Amino acid sequence: xxxxxxxxxxxxxxxxxxxxxxxxxxxxxxxxxxxxLNRLFGIDRWVAPYWxxxxxxxIALGYATxxxxxxxxxxxxxxxxxxxxxxxxxxxxxxxxxxxLFLILVTVLTVLSGIPDLxxxxxxxxxxxxxxxxxxxxxxxxxxxxxxxxxxxxxVPSYAMVGFxxxxxxxxxxxxxxxxxxxxxxxxxxxxxxxxxxxxxxxxMPLIAERIGQLTGTASNFESPLVRTLMLAIVMVFVxxxxxxxxxxxxxxxPDAFEGASAEVAGYLSVASKAAAFGLLIRxxxxxxxxxxxxxxxxxxxxxxxxxxxxxxxxxxxGNLAAYAQTNVKRLLAYSTIAHAGYMLMAVAAMMVLLNAPxxxxxxxxxxxELAAKSIEGLLFYLVVYLFMNLGAFAIVALxxxxxxxxxxxxxxxxxxxxxxxxxxxxxxLVSLIGIPPMAGFFGKLFVFASVFQSAxxxxxxxxxxxxxxxxxxxxxxxxxxxLKTMFLDERPEGARTIDIPLNPSGWxxxxxxxxxxxxxxxxxxxxxxxxxxxxxxxx
Amino acid sequence: xxxxDLKLFLLVGAVLFVxxxxxxxxxxxxxxxxxxxxxxxxAANLNFVAFSRYTxxxxxxxxxxxxxxxxxAAEAAVALAIALNFYNNHLTIDVDRADExxx
Numbered sequence: 101x102x103x104x105x106x107x108x109x110x111x112x113x114x115x116x117x118x119x120x121x122x123x124x125x126x127x128x129x130x131x132x133x134x135x136x137l138n139r140l141f142g143i144d145r146w147v148a149p150y151w152x153x154x155x156x157x158x159i160a161l162g163y164a165t166x167x168x169x170x171x172x173x174x175x176x177x178x179x180x181x182x183x184x185x186x187x188x189x190x191x192x193x194x195x196x197x198x199x200x201l202f203l204i205l206v207t208v209l210t211v212l213s214g215i216p217d218l219x220x221x222x223x224x225x226x227x228x229x230x231x232x233x234x235x236x237x238x239x240x241x242x243x244x245x246x247x248x249x250x251x252x253x254x255x256v257p258s259y260a261m262v263g264f265x266x267x268x269x270x271x272x273x274x275x276x277x278x279x280x281x282x283x284x285x286x287x288x289x290x291x292x293x294x295x296x297x298x299x300x301x302x303x304x305m306p307l308i309a310e311r312i313g314q315l316t317g318t319a320s321n322f323e324s325p326l327v328r329t330l331m332l333a334i335v336m337v338f339v340x341x342x343x344x345x346x347x348x349x350x351x352x353x354x355p356d357a358f359e360g361a362s363a364e365v366a367g368y369l370s371v372a373s374k375a376a377a378f379g380l381l382i383r384x385x386x387x388x389x390x391x392x393x394x395x396x397x398x399x400x401x402x403x404x405x406x407x408x409x410x411x412x413x414x415x416x417x418x419g420n421l422a423a424y425a426q427t428n429v430k431r432l433l434a435y436s437t438i439a440h441a442g443y444m445l446m447a448v449a450a451m452m453v454l455l456n457a458p459x460x461x462x463x464x465x466x467x468x469x470e471l472a473a474k475s476i477e478g479l480l481f482y483l484v485v486y487l488f489m490n491l492g493a494f495a496i497v498a499l500x501x502x503x504x505x506x507x508x509x510x511x512x513x514x515x516x517x518x519x520x521x522x523x524x525x526x527x528x529x530l531v532s533l534i535g536i537p538p539m540a541g542f543f544g545k546l547f548v549f550a551s552v553f554q555s556a557x558x559x560x561x562x563x564x565x566x567x568x569x570x571x572x573x574x575x576x577x578x579x580x581x582x583x584l585k586t587m588f589l590d591e592r593p594e595g596a597r598t599i600d601i602p603l604n605p606s607g608w609x610x611x612x613x614x615x616x617x618x619x620x621x622x623x624x625x626x627x628x629x630x631x632x633x634x635x636x637x638x639x640x
Numbered sequence: 641x642x643x644x645d646l647k648l649f650l651l652v653g654a655v656l657f658v659x660x661x662x663x664x665x666x667x668x669x670x671x672x673x674x675x676x677x678x679x680x681x682x683a684a685n686l687n688f689v690a691f692s693r694y695t696x697x698x699x700x701x702x703x704x705x706x707x708x709x710x711x712x713a714a715e716a717a718v719a720l721a722i723a724l725n726f727y728n729n730h731l732t733i734d735v736d737r738a739d740e741x742x743x
Contacts, residue, residue: 275726276722276735277735284664284673284677290708295687303700
């Protein structure tokens with residue numbers, strides 16, 4: 101094959117197949133360019149940067165939704181694109197829609213709370229859009245290189261966003277901590293990737309499972325040095341992913357970064373980067389075990405699944421216990437984010453355990469995949485619910501901060517009398533975070549715990565995970581209710597700043613974000629149905 | 641390059657990685673920590689290039705190394721800007737002095 105033939109082939113594939121599958125990312129990239137050019141030519145004085153951002157995101161969202169519909173009809177088939185670097189399937193498109201929708205909501209929030217002023221607007225929205233592109237790449241990564249590029253593209257703008265309030269001491273400290281930990285974790289992960297790619301001779305994720313099988317052969321225990329090196333490399337990649345998910349013991353950055361950053365940025369990081377990292381984690385786990393019908397189950401991956409379950413358990417417990425002592429709302433929500441990452445990780449652990457059930461468990465390979473798809477379905481449902489409850493909580497914190505200039509819980513005393521709308525919405529968000537029916541958060545937890553319950557039939561250790569998860573839900577009651585008690589039952593002290601948020605756009609925004617938590621109960625069936633098709637698409 | 645095999649390259653890479661990790665964890669100076677990160681990234685790069693020479697990874701390894709160099713540069717730029725901002729606010733880049741946020 102001559103170079104010319106090869107080149108024509110690549111160009112042909114790029115123009116006919118790849119570009120249209122990569123559309124949403126390209127549209128967001130174009131929005132960034134428009135933002136920067138507007139600033140260069142001074143157009144941003146007439147057209148506010150947030151309008152450019154919103155319009156760009158809406159077009160991208162429309163495009164992604166269209167892709168989803170075409171995918172369901174089968175006119176735009178799922179498959180690899182960009183010569184196998186990226187993957188286009190229901191899972192990718194679902195996460196794209198999720199991220200773009202969230203991006204629009206966050207942009208509206210920043211407009212209402214006014215965190216980037218008109219002068220800084222283009223910078224802020226460039227960073228916001230840039231990190232979202234990274235997240236979309238993470239959700240579609242099909243190659244170890246794209247995995248790393250996606251994570252870096254997400255992280256680097258996030259560091260800058262955390263330190264965006266340049267003059268604040270806390271903000272600069274938070275950004276420094278975030279960048280130091282983040283760069284370290286990324287370096288360790290890259291070393292792991294280099295070992296995996298070198299040992300297997302490929303970076304293509306769909307080939308990994310097969311190559312591992314060839315490499316280790318029958319030596320599927322820890323005796324063989326090859327298996328041990330490979331496990332070390334896999335653990336190194338998990339270090340990078342756990343950092344993004346803020347799992348114990350890589351969670352230090354999370355409370356500090358959230359406290360130092362503005363509430364809008366914290367809300368953005370807590371939802372979007374978690375969702376993208378979970379997408380990537382699922383892809384990586386499936387690449388390790390292989391998704392082809394009849395893929396051999398391996399005791400090593402069963403062990404890996406149990407290890408993930410252990411980390412999930414510790415993370416959820418730690419997050420909930422550490423939240424008790426917090427006096428700052430954003431810090432409290434940061435620990436609550438850590439705890440929720442733990443709950444969601446339980447679904448991933450259940451997936452790994454179910455997928456690698458030993459033959460003694462009496463599951464056929466088809467049943468194993470079906471049950472594993474069920475865990476992913478639960479996780480996706482949880483993510484959607486989590487978007488609304490966490491964004492709602494952070495939005496309320498941001499709006500209250502604009503009025504009373506404080507994020508300390510003690511300053512929230514008696515707010516319910518002055519701003520009933522925000523406080524009632526806060527109740528809905530926090531109660532949903534606890535997981536009390538009929539809030540949507542309850543169903544998310546229910547689905548995740550149901551899959552952990554299924555996996556407990558495969559291995560007894562998952563019973564422990566299940567029980568710890570259930571007990572954690574009770575733990576978390578106290579600190580969420582503490583905030584509500586301060587807001588509703590305490591008297592507003594004399595001389596405290598008054599707050600007045602009537603039903604202006606901010607009030608309506610908060611109602612709009614929290615309403616799905618109550619309304620989702622009406623359309624649980626549709627959402628689970630969508631999540632089910634998306635999850636099943638991963639195993640085709 | 642005759643007689644030099646993959647093991648030696650991997651050994652150098654591993655030594656670089658360990659040096660980088662030690663540098664990251666023990667330095668108090670923010671810039672020192674970032675230098676440690678660079679060492680770790682370059683250890684991985686050395687692995688990629690060595691693997692591309694000796695294993696079926698082939699050109700993929702070199703392409704990956706190129707991308708990593710670019711990403712490392714971008715990361716270093718942002719990290720240095722953040723370190724400078726920290727210096728402006730605290731008049732030091734000692735990472736141990738970043739202790740106002742805790743709990």
